[in-house]
Amino acid sequence: MYDLVIIGGGVWGTAAALAAVEARHGSVLLLEANPYVAGESSAKAGGIVTDLVWNAEDLSWVTRSRELFAAAQRWSEDNSMIRHYGMLTLFSQSQAELVQRRADGLLDKGIPAELWDLNQIVRTYPELDRVADGVRGLWTPNDWYVNPTAYATATLSAAVAKGLSVKLSYRVKSIQVEDSKVLIEGPGETLVAAKVLVAAGTWTRKLVQTAGLDIPLRPYRVQLASLNFPVGHHLPILWELVSDMYIVPDGEHNLLAGDGTQLWEHNPDDYQTTGDDAFKLSIAQGVIGLSSRAEQAGLRSSWAGLCGGTPDRRPLLGAVTDRLYVACGDEGFGVMRGPAIGELAARLVAEDAAVPHLNPNRHPSTDFTIRPGFTLEE
Numbered sequence: 419m420y421d422l423v424i425i426g427g428g429v430w431g432t433a434a435a436l437a438a439v440e441a442r443h444g445s446v447l448l449l450e451a452n453p454y455v456a457g458e459s460s461a462k463a464g465g466i467v468t469d470l471v472w473n474a475e476d477l478s479w480v481t482r483s484r485e486l487f488a489a490a491q492r493w494s495e496d497n498s499m500i501r502h503y504g505m506l507t508l509f510s511q512s513q514a515e516l517v518q519r520r521a522d523g524l525l526d527k528g529i530p531a532e533l534w535d536l537n538q539i540v541r542t543y544p545e546l547d548r549v550a551d552g553v554r555g556l557w558t559p560n561d562w563y564v565n566p567t568a569y570a571t572a573t574l575s576a577a578v579a580k581g582l583s584v585k586l587s588y589r590v591k592s593i594q595v596e597d598s599k600v601l602i603e604g605p606g607e608t609l610v611a612a613k614v615l616v617a618a619g620t621w622t623r624k625l626v627q628t629a630g631l632d633i634p635l636r637p638y639r640v641q642l643a644s645l646n647f648p649v650g651h652h653l654p655i656l657w658e659l660v661s662d663m664y665i666v667p668d669g670e671h672n673l674l675a676g677d678g679t680q681l682w683e684h685n686p687d688d689y690q691t692t693g694d695d696a697f698k699l700s701i702a703q704g705v706i707g708l709s710s711r712a713e714q715a716g717l718r719s720s721w722a723g724l725c726g727g728t729p730d731r732r733p734l735l736g737a738v739t740d741r742l743y744v745a746c747g748d749e750g751f752g753v754m755r756g757p758a759i760g761e762l763a764a765r766l767v768a769e770d771a772a773v774p775h776l777n778p779n780r781h782p783s784t785d786f787t788i789r790p791g792f793t794l795e796e
């Protein structure tokens with residue numbers, strides 16, 4: 419019998435696994451359906467890490483995650499894991515008050531943030547030659563890109579070195595909670611654990627349902643495109659608030675660009691994993707609308723992944739019932755907070771503790787309106 423089985427090897431599950439072995443939680447096993455970790459949403463993410471979040475708890479998780487990303491980069495000696503691009507958030511007059519409030523909030527916490535007018539934007543990034551009159555920018559120089567796959571892979575290696583057992587290509591079929599143990603039915607065998615943490619991203623609800631329980635999690639679809647810039651570019655991370663488009667540099671000749679959030683429920687076992695035509699068109703128009711240089715860019719590929727919505731946009735963390743715990747509800751910005759959330763989930767399991775406002779049973783599992791979490795609005 420394992421002391422703890424963690425289902426799901428994305429950013430959240432690998433972070434929880436490392437924290438569990440470091441806390442000497444006993445025998446810990448990680449199960450992942452793919453032949454490698456970070457094969458689902460974590461691999462599809464833009465990798466933005468920013469302090470520009472609406473909720474103070476999220477900011478504390480981003481801060482802690484930055485420490486854990488940096489630690490992973492140090493031990494893996496993978497210097498490309500974190501890239502210090504800074505982020506420029508472009509906004510119009512109607513959003514100025516909200517952005518000013520967020521900027522003041524950052525400055526109060528000692529986090530650098532500068533408001534730029536159009537002249538300053540174009541002086542610093544001449545390629546942004548088509549930004550419309552009246553648009554201003556919030557420059558947050560501390561913001562990063564992180565490679566989620568590199569982080570999860572490094573974290574898994576560190577956890578294995580500290581005693582984690584792992585089964586890859588292992589798709590859990592069902593979970594059964596009994597009085598003194600949990601049975602996990604996998605391919606051709608049944609594993610036994612004292613406790614189970616399901617960190618299976620947008621599949622978490624389906625797995626919990628196999629145990630006859632439910633949680634309020636609704637998966638929604640998010641799209642991203644990779645653009646090729648033969649002439650090269652010099653851009654920061656960009657978040658264009660009017661259309662909610664974001665751009666992430668991916669080396670000198672590529673950019674990632676996204677805006678295609680579809681806020682209705684999708685089935686993680688059956689959704690379109692490539693970008694829609696409408697999305698590709700809107701991304702091309704959006705990038706060309708900011709920079710004439712983008713007229714020479716080409717589309718390399720596009721894809722879609724799922725994010726987990728919850729009724730109040732806060733994650734679901736902790737026990738659903740005795741012995742069965744979850745960590746899910748990423749709301750589309752789960753990489754930047756993932757290492758800290760994984761660490762917290764491992765602690766809640768080890769101590770059998772609860773954070774009431776994150777308790778997975780705090781809302782009924784009925785339908786609710788999906789709202790994106792990565793926004794500036796409360």
Ligand SMILES: Cc1cc2nc3c(=O)[nH]c(=O)nc-3n(C[C@H](O)[C@H](O)[C@H](O)COP(=O)(O)OP(=O)(O)OC[C@H]3O[C@@H](n4cnc5c(N)ncnc54)[C@H](O)[C@@H]3O)c2cc1C
Nearest residue numbers: 426428429430451460464465466590619723748752753754
């Ligand atoms: C297009 C896109 C762009 C994004 N951009 C950003 C961004 O810039 N910044 C940011 O912070 N966040 C971003 N996100 C959100 C981010 O990707 C997620 O919040 C994060 O990856 C969630 O990690 P996770 O570990 O919970 O889930 P996942 O990475 O999905 O991991 C869950 C794992 O569970 C495994 N699993 C599922 N079912 C089973 C089973 N039955 N048995 C065994 N294993 C199972 C899966 O194979 C998977 O590996 C983006 C998401 C998308 C889709």
